Amino acid sequence: MARLDQRHPAGAPGPWFVDSRCIDCDAARHVAPGLIARNPSDGVSVFTRQPATAEEVAMAWRAVLVCPTRSVGHVSERQPPPGVYPHDLGDGVHRLGHNASDSFGAHSYLVVRDDGNLMIDAPRWTRQLVEPIEALGGIAHVLLTHRDDVADADRYAERFDARVWIHADDRAAAPYATDVIDGTEPVEPTEGVVAVPVPGHTKGSVLYHVDGRLLFSGDSLAWDPRREQLTAFRRACWFSWDAQTASLDRFARSGLRFDRLFCGHGWSHDAPAERFHDHLVDLVARMPSWRLTRR
Template sequence: MAQPSHRHPGNAPGPWFVDDTCINCDASRQCAPELFGEQDGQAVVVRQPSTEDEVMAATRAMLICPTASIGVVGARPPTEGLFPLELDGGVYLCGFNSPKSYGANSFFVVRKAGNFLVDSPRFVGPLVKRLESLGGVQDILLTHADDVADADRYAAHFGARVWIHEADSHAAPYATSLLRGQEPATLREGLIALPAPGHTRGSVMFLLEDRYLFTGDSLYWSRELRRLSAFRRQCWYSWEEQAESLARLVDSVRFEWVLAGHGGRHHAPYEELRASLTSLVEYMRSGESLSGGVSRDIAW
């Protein structure tokens, strides 16, 4: 629970605050970018919520925070039903991000062929009950080793299959299904695994219905730059291979949603996203040095 006595001095005056345990994962700013900003390497409240919708957005930020660093002095607003949050057509943001994955986002998808998670949130009662009410979880798709979090607990609770690339399988020894090589693999009609080595050796993206691209930590939407971007400073395996993994998407994959583990999510026409992706790949291949960026963005 956030402690008012540890309130960061950069918070705007008022009941809502972020304390000094924040790890700057960006989740609060994704939920309420008009209310939360960054100062001294952590999130702070830049403006107090003033409407019912803004209070709801701040409450979502409080729930999604992996370190319970967001608090409010006084009556706690209601939290029931805020997560999972439906983004579009049975695709949900889980919320309840886990410190085990440095606050990465995870997603839940409802489909007749079987519901699935992409990466894992914290294993918490309210979310588990909600997933049960939506039909449970038949598959858990893990994008890479960093964002496994509580996947083992969800798998055991729901009896779900767990998918991960063999190169990152050390992070999920309980996985039931291993992806291999670099060729796309069809998991079911309309659901394709796209191996994308770079961020980690076993990074994978998942494409649903030529519309939703779940990118893990391989690709995200930069709110600051208003374009697709990638994490150079947090590339653990090979920046060059990550560029080539993204290049393979340009002419082979259609998508309208970018749903990232870390970093912003975005919905736009395919042509706009393709143009942005093409520019990003060109930049990554150029070998130009980074300048003026922050840890969650490429500045170019």
């Protein structure tokens, strides 16, 4: 629950607020763009204005339930309305919200499919998601993109008797995994799903390409809305930047195309497949010149 006594002073006056425990994970900004933004003086999230429409109020509630530190709130309304999450993003993809502090607020997703539903990474465990996930058909496979965003995958897998996939090089984060991806060659966990190993962000990072057009990138690839181009996280590359560059180059040459990008951290985005491919080729060309500098 957000703490009114720690309300950030830079937020817009009114009933909705963000408290000073915000960890700058960006999650609330992704679900409430135009309402919540990064405060330039300290990097945390604040309401830049108060919600003015029913849809904007719904966005604010999504921010409440996505925040891993529970730093977003309303001065008097503490109980969210029903059905905030899972949030239908179209094409069978649902954002699950309830982001975990253990994963630094990474987003997770449920993909509803006739061949069995997929959970991509995991939120924190909450019974608020169990019944809605059941209503959508449960979970057949939990697909983990890398070690950092595992969160409470084990509890969801146990509850729904789901198979759990992770790369061998990150398996220590999910010792309960039923299926282990090895090497750098793509594999198919189930029909229509391609797991593409992309060592770099972590040694065991994986992209999941679903139904020929949906890409779940974990923390290996994201959209930069300010520059309107694809990006990767140089300052959050825990294994090897050279390896990540080579991995994304290999993916760009693979023939796999996507027109919807869903990220763990960073901004998701939709674009025509060929435009995304051009952006990816451009990103790979730019990456070798990125060097860490002291802040």
